[in-house]
Amino acid sequence: MHTRWRGITASTLAAVALAGLVAGCDGDKGKAQVAGDAGALDAGPPQPVLGGELAAELAAAASGAPPERPAPGGGAADGPPANGVFSLQAALAALPKDVPYKIEVIDEGSEPKARLAPKIDPKAEQKLNITLGLRMGGPQGLPNLDLGVSFKAEKPADGPKDAAPAAGAAPTKVIAKVTSATLASMSIGGPPKELGDALAKLKGSALRYDLSPANVVSNQRPELAKDADPGLQPIIAALGEAIALLTPPLPDKPVGAGAYWMVTDRAVVSGAQLPVLRYRVFKIEKVEGDVVSFSVDTRQYAEGADLKLPGPNGDVTLTIDRLESAGKGSLAWSPPRLAPATADASQRLQALLVPPGASGQPGAQRSVAQVELSAKFGAPPATTE
Template identity: 75%
Template sequence: MHTGWRAIMASGLAAVVLSGLAAGCEEEKSKAQGAADAGALDAGPPQPVIGGKLGAVVAEAASGNPATPPPAQARGDAANAPPENGVFTLPRAAAALPKDVPYKLEVVHEGGEPRSRLAAKIDPKAEQRLGVTLGLRMGGPQGLPKLELGVSLKADTPKDGAAATPVTAKITSATLASMSLGGPPKELSDALAKLKGSALRYELSPANVASGFKIELAKGADPGFAPVLAALGEAIGLLTPPLPDKPVGAGAYWMVADRAVASGAALPVLRYRVYKIDKIEGDVVSFTVDTRQYAEGADLKLPGPNGDVTLTIDQLESSGKGSLTWSPSGVAAGTADVAQRLQALLVPPGGQQNAQRSVAQVELTAKLATPAADTP
């Protein structure tokens, strides 16, 4: 890892997948299929597959509450329900969430009394500081060890009457989360130090939806670390709860459908998140979030030595689970812990029906906490 970190991060999933295909994909289709069905990356007990799958997430979120029936999309009995193999056709993806619709939010259960309307109240002059432990692994053990990032988040006043609030998340420090005896190699330490000043710029809608993430690497920062910033953006977006436009109480849960790009794979996905309010203490709301992601089309383009290579996604399984605390004055979650996993069964370019498959894996983990110096 000490000598290959730059190549791993720069090439990302492409190197993992293409090297596996070039080697002839040692596993037969049946073994790859078995791995996909079992759920690699220590995903725990097998999870139900959607059409089915999302409905099970919604049912789990209910946790015994006398909820109203889940929406048709979640039950899997609508024409635009997420597909069993995890891969939408492009027309079906557009039917599930039209391209001109940024997201859909549906309250499944309003929770118990007392209920109140949740709304962000961000002070543009305030700064929110977070310590973020971030992990991004591709192809099993590939990737950097977990990183400790200092992050400063600041909101700006919307310009020209725009409804969305601009937010800048700036890296203030970057080190390895755990160090071997003697510390990390100097080359890696120096490269991480140059991440300071790198930033993510995005927008928060009035409904607290985070979108439009743009990466800005600091001058002198290694471009190979761009996936780190992309993963940070994915984690922040995942852990920023979109808020319903009606009063809700403890036990309430709602489903949000939107589009995202899966970190480490550069894969456009339709993402379904179920947020549930565990408890409300003062102005601090504790949530759990369950996520399922589905490929938006069967083609996956990866950079190869002789140009882009297009693989076909035969199956995709992607799920995540997390918890977070949020308050109206916060730009982002105050504390959070989330893990997001993706596994795809890929057919090589020009592959026939009986062609050998390759299994691609990505795991994103993130923990957010207020730095000790900022804790009252």
């Protein structure tokens, strides 16, 4: 008896996820979920523990007590804001719009050192199984999925024979194509046929993106398969976020074991469509041959205080009163590969939101928004002839 999935279609899965993004603080169940840090994901490494200040504000929101908050954007003058929300001007100062990313080496590590750079075989294909989880508003959201994904470098378009060479190295055009899609965990007998059929139609969906000589993912262009339900678009967006999160940007100087560097760039949080400034610290844990094992820690900060959410009468703009977002992961990368051969990561975003016009008003009703993303990369399951 597939009680959990009875009557659920692909479209309603996405609708439930979006509706659950923001949960009011009225209800005992909501308070319990807030106090319990909103539970854990079904897959991936242990969830990052967020700072105690947001937890205290969540408890105050649930009890109706007025919050004690820092000054807007408070924090060190040259550091990220204490409340997790950049002003638009401060965000531009931290990373100008015409600067796609910054890589700052903090420690070059131990000898021997080497310059890391991708060495892509344009004819090679890399196949991965990616387990993807996306939760919005606590337990609601899309079920964890197993996606078969094929990575290939796209053949560059032929240009005029007498064209002058482009300045600098051109990015590699990559296409990550979904070859299969199933639920990661299923009850006895498998998923309902309706849901299984809807997921199967994701086959052929793709994510096109650029991979720079510094191994930076940019210019993502998701493509949903022709017959796929449009309600499953968040899956392709979450796949893109996971690939970008776990592809390590590489510094332009030799580094060795123990080296670590910080990457600052912009991202959009899946599900919430929230622009953030993202800070990732990559550390080389070990080097074995051409395989480099990394750990990665992530922090994200809202790029502005406005968050637009779909409502029954059109979009509603809420004010982000406070935001915290943290993540952890590990991955194994080697120069010939377009994506890490193995990776395991999770990140969580939590925010306190106030309705339009209520920002700064004592005792204003506030809501809690939560988005959780998990991703696990590995070899595809063996096939038997």
